Amino acid sequence: MQEDRFNQDFFQFLQTSPTPFHAVSFMAAKLRDAGFQQLFETDAWHLAPGNSYFIIRDNGALAAFTLASTNVQDQGFRIMGSHTDSPALQIKPLAGKTSHSFFQLGVEVYGGPLLTTWFDRELSIAGRVVCTTTEGALLTLLIDFKRPVATIPSLAIHFDREANKGHAIDKQKELVPILSQITEDDSLNLSSILAEQIKKEHSDKQVEAIISFDLFCYDCQPPSYLGIGNEFITASRLDNLLSCFVGFSAMIETLKDTKADTNRLLICNNHEEIGSLTAAGAKGSFLHSMLGRIMPDPVTRDRTLRGSFFISMDNAHGIHPNFSDKSDPEHTPLLNHGPVIKSNANQSYATTSISGAIYKIIAAEAGVATQDFVMRSDMACGSTIGPHTSALLGIPTVDIGAPTLAMHSIREMTGSHDPFLLCRTINRFLTRERLPQTEG
Ligand SMILES: [Zn+2]
Structure with missing residues (x-):
């Protein structure tokens, strides 16, 4: 798919998704059209290898998964996570x-x-x-x-008269x-x-x-390109509908790829912005309970999850030219220069040296550059759904995201190439025959 077409579809998603409920409803319609079958948590499930499904919880959270045609347990799951809510x-x-x-x-x-x-x-x-x-x-x-x-x-x-002084x-x-x-x-x-x-x-x-x-x-101002050369995108709710869009687009795109025979799963939680401790949030039971129903045997499930990989997608801070002193001088992500790998010594981001390395290999294979981010040592960083999901399920996890300016403003800004660069990497992640493994 071409980048401009991808961005136009992204703008449409942003414009029709003013709330998590609308975002989920939009994603559900697209997944349904692509052949994903809706499951309800109150029903019995009869899952078949090679098929694709999606589930909605509390209108604001959505999960979608495709099962490989054979050996579901042996090859682990490629999991992507993001959140549907914005301030x-x-x-x-x-x-x-x-x-x-x-x-x-x-x-x-x-x-x-x-x-x-x-x-x-x-x-x-x-x-x-x-x-x-x-x-x-x-x-x-x-x-x-x-x-x-x-x-x-x-x-x-x-x-x-003092209004401009704070x-x-x-x-x-x-x-x-x-x-x-x-x-x-x-x-x-x-x-x-x-x-x-x-x-x-x-x-x-x-x-x-x-x-x-x-x-x-x-x-209700629509999303738009911005800049003399349309270098940027300005819109509301880029955090984190950008990652939701990349996630469900990649799930649909890879379904069309007949050679891709992998276990793939997307989780879009609600309530990340208020701490995730809700039924639809990442600290709730949604993902855990779903994986339990896909793999009812606990030992098989644990073995499969150990061999799985989780990409936690949430927007990252690009360096702001007017406030460059707020960034660590050696870690200065630029818009349009590739998704950002977020690390934190205190594990507010779930990235480890191993998960970061695996992500870098996948991105390089997709021909997409990566950038590294850590917060300045004298400032506290934010967090994502990554650490909690990783801790709960024991899945190796990397925290990444598109570089963004003005995060949590009513209008946020990213590079016009950033959503597509992220999507290319995710497509490679979902379709690679085997996940990179480390020895030792
Ligand atoms: Zn976010």
Whole structure:
């Protein structure tokens, strides 16, 4: 596949995935179209060698796997992991309030966004709504307003002359999006707004009442190329929908490769940005329980997992030209120069010398350069789903990702070659006849 076509598909994925629920729904549709069969955790599974499957948990996490046609246990699994969630503003259960003719929404901060970037943006609303039907059943529906419906206006500089000298944001007082203007006799409320939107998007459903929801504000500006030579990509939620896109695209692409007869698995967890300790998060049981059902015998499973390899994909920090002192001078990843291998002496990243070496061999075979990242010694680094998954399952793991600027801003930036470079490496990982092994 050509890079520009790949990026256009990536833009479409970003634009139609304002929340983890939408990302999972999009990935599921693509996997289904490609021949993956959906399994449900509440059903009995009858897996057959050579077949491909996917599973969704709690609307926000997805796993997909393809089984080799023979010797599933003998050759281990090639596993890729990423996360579907991004920092955001989540709407409170009783969100609607009025002030000076404005109708506003109370929001909580989800994860660790750069809050200053959320002001003066054209925000939309999306997420899942749980309703009752006219027959009394519970129904979960995804909604997405898709157009600018809310904003958080900055305070004019005339009221705060010190605004450019650093301003601590009061999340309760200052982060309250405006949704509408109302008149005295207006009975506008959030429930009626949501009911109207459900009617538009799900006219075939007989909804009786809205019971609850998980709704988020998001920036509805579409993804775009940027730079005189289109060298960059700017978009919301690059962390970590970029890796989800690479993961499910590679799963689909390798299915078309008739010579690729390997065990391949993609896990896209939710809730990484809030610590992963949920049913759909990497500290939950999703991956563990799925592997237990693929390989019910514990000894066989342990043997297979020891011979498996896990690539934990999450965006990495590229060096920022205006803040180069924030990077270790010898570890300065550049955009468009290949995926970044992340290491940390205290194992906040799961990379070891062995897993890093295996990844470098695979990348070299794919003709893709790699870059190394460690945090400055006087600063704490972030983490990913890699260390926990590696510890829980005992699988050799490498933490890698596309170099990014402005991580956790409402608009993040990566190189326009970076998603495709990562995908080429992952394709090689999934299709290589045997995984590289070390002796000793
Ligand atoms: Zn991330």
